[in-house]
Amino acid sequence: MTVPGSEGPTRELGTGPEAPTRELGTGPEARTRKLSAVIRGAFADTRPLRVPAYRRLWLAGIVTVIGAQLSVVAVPTQIYELTGSSAYVGLTGLFGLVPLIVFGLWGGAIADVMDRRVLLLLTGSGIAMTSLALWVVAAGGVGNIWIILTLFSVQSAMLAMNQPTRNAVIPRLIPAEQLPAANALNMTVFQTGAIVGPLLAGVLIPVVGLPTLYLLDAIALLATLWATWRLPPVPPQRTGVTAQRHVGFRGVLDGFRYVGMHKVLLVSFLIDVVAMGFGMPRVVFPEMSEKVFGDPPGGGIALGALFAAIPLGMVVAGLFSGWLQRVHRQGVAVTLAICLWGAGVAMFGLTGSLWLAVLFLAIGGAGDMVSSVYRSSMLQRVATDEMRGRMQGVFVVVVAGGPRIADMWHGPAAAGFGPGAAATVGGAAVVVAAIAVVARFPAFWRYRGPVEAS
The missing domain is CATH 1.20.1250.20 (MFS general substrate transporter like domains)
Structure with a gap:
């Protein structure tokens, strides 16, 4: 057979009985390389992180997810402090679920007709603004349970539009065969935040006070807003059949x-x-x-x-x-x-x-x-x-x-x-x-x- 050299013409490889023979892939170095490949293959596939746009979103998500979990702890805790009633705390389920359903479906439709980068910036800014508003209410003692629930509901609506838009952007950034790896990376970050965030909130509340959790959440969101700003335009792709x-x-x-x-x-x-x-x-x-x-x-x-x-x-x-x-x-x-x-x-x-x-x-x-x-x-x-x-x-x-x-x-x-x-x-x-x-x-x-x- 012939193989091209890195320089110069092709050369013939010996294939006859006199040709030198050597056993490939059986030495200690080869076994070490195989073992290293197996170990690397067992751990999370990080190739999607080679795409700068995805890498920025993912790294920013580490900060933002933990910040979001601070507010997840703060809202029910604050309501219980104000009312002393778990029944009122249970209202967060209603005030969170209804906008999640309505705006999750409607937000997905919006994401199919406008630039998704712009929608991510608008909804991300809305989430940050509601966290700031919750901080003002909690720190100033100027609100009541219904103001908190209303702000929580608005934030849930923004989240409901932001999440499907973000997920719809990912396939435009990385190859299709790397989507499982990208989704595994995203979910690992989210679940890690679900563990670390509440633990961190429990440590911070006695030290800095509950209102500060909302402020930290708003500050953490700046990381994702920066990563979103760095994205290229992501308008939905149109076809002749479904252009309307x-x-x-x-x-x-x-x-x-x-x-x-x-x-x-x-x-x-x-x-x-x-x-x-x-x-x-x-x-x-x-x-x-x-x-x-x-x-x-x-x-x-x-x-x-x-x-x-x-x-x-x-x-x-x-x-x-x-x-x-x-x-x-x-x-x-x-x-x-x-x-x-x-x-x-x-x-x-x-x-x-x-x-x-x-x-x-x-x-x-x-x-x-x-x-x-x-x-x-x-x-x-x-x-x-x-x-x-x-x-x-x-x-x-x-x-x-x-x-x-x-x-x-x-x-x-x-x-x-x-x-x-x-x-x-x-x-x-x-x-x-x-x-x-x-x-x-x-x-x-x-x-x-x-x-x-x-």
């Missing part, structure tokens, strides 16, 4: 019709509703921590461990997510990951050991991480650019709504036949329903995502 676009109810309906026409997208939403609607057991954590794991009334170490277990499992899975971009049959991977989530939750409900409970929840969280990465990648890959905003809006509503469905039935079920049994039934239902959904729509099982050529 609608903002408002008609645009939202177009999005739902689009989901119905694409079975892979439809099942990706349905299977997430199944996973979270049946399986999310967070409502039973307080009762199980006290009655099963021996926490004092009001909560203790067990309660904190249970709430941290699922995000901890997701973070660990994210850190060792290097293999995700090598999986071609992503429909199969999502189905198996959802079943792993359900099995972990079911086993959690059966155990009387705190550390086994944490382990099972963490395993379930790892399954949820894998499922989320691939479902996000499917959404970004299957949906055309002109529909990505609306699809991401539906995604935000599904992700937010599923756990709240679980909250509604886990509470009465736990009161009726025990918290552990409620969790186990929910986990088992996840496995059964996920298999049923995929069996009904086999195109999802057959879905194959792009993988990078080796």
